[in-house]
Amino acid sequence: MIPLRRALDRLRARPGAQAARVLAWGLGLGLPAMVVGAVAAGGDLLRARAAAVPMVLGPPGDHTDLALAALRFDGRIHGSLPAARATLGPRAEALPLRLGHRVGSTPVVGVDPGLLRVRGLRVADGRPFVALGEAVAGARAAARAGLRPGAQVQPAPPLHHDLAGATPLVLSVVGVLAPSGGPEDDALLTDLATTWALDGHLHGHASADGQSGAAAAAELAPGTFLLEEARPEDLSQFHAHGDPAGLPVSLILVHPRDARAHDQLWAELSLDPSVSVVRPAQAIEELLALAADLRDLALLLLLPGTVGAVALLALVERLAAEADRAEDAVFATQGLPAGAVRAIRRAERLLVATAALAVAAALAATGPLLLVPWALHR
Amino acid sequence: MRSPVPAVARLLPLLAACAADPAPAPTPGPPAAADPPQVVALSLPAARLVEAIAPPGVAVTTLAPPGVDPPDHTPSVAEIAALQADADLIVAIGPDYERWVSTAALPRGRTLHLADAVTAPIELPGLRHSHGAGEAHSHAGRDPHVWSSPRAAREMVAALAPALAALPGVDAAAVTANEARFAATAEALAAELQAVAGPLAGRPLASSHPAFGYLARDAGLTITAFGLDPLAAAGAEEAAAVQRWAAAAGPGAVLLWEEEPSAAARAALPAGVSHAYLDPLEGPAPGGATDWAGAFRDNLDRLRALHPPAAGTAVPPG
Numbered sequence: 001m002i003p004l005r006r007a008l009d010r011l012r013a014r015p016g017a018q019a020a021r022v023l024a025w026g027l028g029l030g031l032p033a034m035v036v037g038a039v040a041a042g043g044d045l046l047r048a049r050a051a052a053v054p055m056v057l058g059p060p061g062d063h064t065d066l067a068l069a070a071l072r073f074d075g076r077i078h079g080s081l082p083a084a085r086a087t088l089g090p091r092a093e094a095l096p097l098r099l100g101h102r103v104g105s106t107p108v109v110g111v112d113p114g115l116l117r118v119r120g121l122r123v124a125d126g127r128p129f130v131a132l133g134e135a136v137a138g139a140r141a142a143a144r145a146g147l148r149p150g151a152q153v154q155p156a157p158p159l160h161h162d163l164a165g166a167t168p169l170v171l172s173v174v175g176v177l178a179p180s181g182g183p184e185d186d187a188l189l190t191d192l193a194t195t196w197a198l199d200g201h202l203h204g205h206a207s208a209d210g211q212s213g214a215a216a217a218a219e220l221a222p223g224t225f226l227l228e229e230a231r232p233e234d235l236s237q238f239h240a241h242g243d244p245a246g247l248p249v250s251l252i253l254v255h256p257r258d259a260r261a262h263d264q265l266w267a268e269l270s271l272d273p274s275v276s277v278v279r280p281a282q283a284i285e286e287l288l289a290l291a292a293d294l295r296d297l298a299l300l301l302l303l304p305g306t307v308g309a310v311a312l313l314a315l316v317e318r319l320a321a322e323a324d325r326a327e328d329a330v331f332a333t334q335g336l337p338a339g340a341v342r343a344i345r346r347a348e349r350l351l352v353a354t355a356a357l358a359v360a361a362a363l364a365a366t367g368p369l370l371l372v373p374w375a376l377h378r
Numbered sequence: 379m380r381s382p383v384p385a386v387a388r389l390l391p392l393l394a395a396c397a398a399d400p401a402p403a404p405t406p407g408p409p410a411a412a413d414p415p416q417v418v419a420l421s422l423p424a425a426r427l428v429e430a431i432a433p434p435g436v437a438v439t440t441l442a443p444p445g446v447d448p449p450d451h452t453p454s455v456a457e458i459a460a461l462q463a464d465a466d467l468i469v470a471i472g473p474d475y476e477r478w479v480s481t482a483a484l485p486r487g488r489t490l491h492l493a494d495a496v497t498a499p500i501e502l503p504g505l506r507h508s509h510g511a512g513e514a515h516s517h518a519g520r521d522p523h524v525w526s527s528p529r530a531a532r533e534m535v536a537a538l539a540p541a542l543a544a545l546p547g548v549d550a551a552a553v554t555a556n557e558a559r560f561a562a563t564a565e566a567l568a569a570e571l572q573a574v575a576g577p578l579a580g581r582p583l584a585s586s587h588p589a590f591g592y593l594a595r596d597a598g599l600t601i602t603a604f605g606l607d608p609l610a611a612a613g614a615e616e617a618a619a620v621q622r623w624a625a626a627a628g629p630g631a632v633l634l635w636e637e638e639p640s641a642a643a644r645a646a647l648p649a650g651v652s653h654a655y656l657d658p659l660e661g662p663a664p665g666g667a668t669d670w671a672g673a674f675r676d677n678l679d680r681l682r683a684l685h686p687p688a689a690g691t692a693v694p695p696g
Binding site (some may be wrong): 117193 | 458482
């Protein structure tokens with residue numbers, strides 16, 4: 001115990017220098033482990049999510065973007081498909097999604113209510129959405145924003161300067177989903193029709209003063225634009241003009257009934273130039289192969305730097321040991337045996353190594369979590 | 379097809395995904411159907427068409443309670459949530475009839491709007507409106523009473539059969555056979571309707587409610603529709619409209635009611651008009667058949683009872 005106590009006393013005497021030693025060793029060892037761990041964990045999670053979505057249909061465009069959007073319920077999909085494309089007959093259950101709306105950083109995703117049953121989602125608190133203007137929050141989204149049944153949220157309009165583009169619509173949170181491990185955890189789910197209302201494709205006839213639209217307009221100057229804010233009592237009157245089958249969806253999750261239906265649909269849809277069709281599992285494997293290549297490259301580039309840093313640290317340690325010899329001589333003149341001095345030095349190195357390993361382990365374990373906010377909100 | 383997006387940017391989701399809890403991945407695909415398939419019809423007309431071809435072992439339930447007019451019915455939140463979770467197939471006539479479906483969140487892949495299968499829908503006039511100072515326009519309003527036509531019923535059942543046959547646990551061959559039988563029955567009833575309607579071709583007919591547009595078209599008849607309440611006296615405007623029609627129609631005019639009119643309702647209308655009952659096939663008729671074909675045959679008998687027409691003579695209700 002005495003060598004350990006003496007070693008601690010010595011380390012405390014120079015806290016700045018010792019912290020630098022610990023951080024230098026910890027970062028040198030921990031950063032490569034963090035990169036490897038993050039890519040591996042992310043890959044495993046995306047693989048698991050991809051396994052739950054056999055096929056994704058989207059507008060013509062990049063297949064990887066389409067697969068990632070389907071697995072994250074977020075991302076950029078250029079263009080849209082008409083809702084009628086989600087009619088695939090009895091061969092498959094087709095679940096259309098509408099992306100692009102947000103409450104703060106949380107995506108508001110228009111889904112078909114069948115999604116809850118197909119993906120085995122359970123409402124842990126409250127109830128599922130059943131009407132226009134209602135939403136359920138994913139477990140992590142609810143925890144992050146403090147949402148509970150009864151809460152109200154207002155999605156940001158997609159284009160702030162386009163007053164005619166969408167009706168300001170307050171969403172009522174009616175339920176919170178149990179954690180699923182899927183992209184639902186981080187999203188607010190609502191019916192497709194609600195996102196169409198947010199898009200401006202649906203409208204009601206409410207007016208600024210509560211009268212019917214025609215009566216209110218008669219009191220206003222011709223050409224006055226009425227900006228509608230949807231209230232719960234107005235929602236039952238919301239409707240679309242034109243064919244609802246032509247309203248836009250961002251992508252469609254396709255769950256074929258069996259392997260034969262899967263193959264038939266894949267063959268048919270692959271030949272259709274008006275759509276992109278992708279198997280997420282395949283797209284993710286391609287992406288992960290690319291990620292592995294880049295990871296290896298990054299590690300290769302890091303290697304000389306790491307070797308150099310380790311060599312430099314070793315040199316510093318050696319110089320420090322040389323400097324300590326003068327101190328050791330003082331210990332000897334005070335009658336401290338040489339063995340005891342060596343024990344103090346060993347204890348000192350042990351303490352620094354333990355602290356450095358702890359820093360490295362913490363980086364490897366929590367690194368992905370530290371990187372996530374930046375990656376999510378970019 | 380590769381995008382020019384830098385590869386590093388596309389790897390960010392890998393890192394983002396790491397934030398997730400190590401919870402199990404969602405289970406793909408719909409749950410296994412060990413129980414009998416649950417088919418929920420949102421109204422009685424839809425239920426009758428489902429029951430016409432559903433083989434034994436399929437549980438068919440009707441959401442709208444008896445005695446409630448489906449256009450005015452709104453199910454509870456719990457009922458809609460149960461539809462989302464439990465129904466394997468939801469069968470509606472369509473949003474022009476079960477109006478609540480237009481704003482309710484129903485699983486689209488498991489919901490069938492039968493009226494969409496009707497190849498020649500009847501557009502209803504009178505729905506023009508404007509938004510504020512904007513130009514007036516019209517909604518695509520369709521006559522929802524499609525089940526009153528044997529030909530439309532045949533088309534709807536033809537669309538229903540594949541959806542029903544695709545349900546796990548359903549005897550698809552039995553559905554196909556039932557659908558073929560229904561098609562033959564509907565064709566026979568369509569032919570019989572034309573035969574029954576022949577002697578009525580020149581007779582002025584009107585209805586208290588626009589529920590017989592498809593029937594009239596199949597029969598080759600003209601039936602003028604009013605909006606009359608069978609349980610209350612018509613308002614001055616409605617009574618005047620009937621008066622004008624009766625005056626133009628001349629003797630032999632018959633007003634078809636969707637239910638037996640009250641004395642007050644009759645008294646408010648011109649004395650020269652005969653009153654008769656014709657089942658709109660929207661609910662169980664007292665003492666009538668419960669299936670679609672049987673209820674339609676009952677209506678054929680009611681139309682036969684209008685032969686030969688006699689001006690100013692009351693026709694006994696069916």
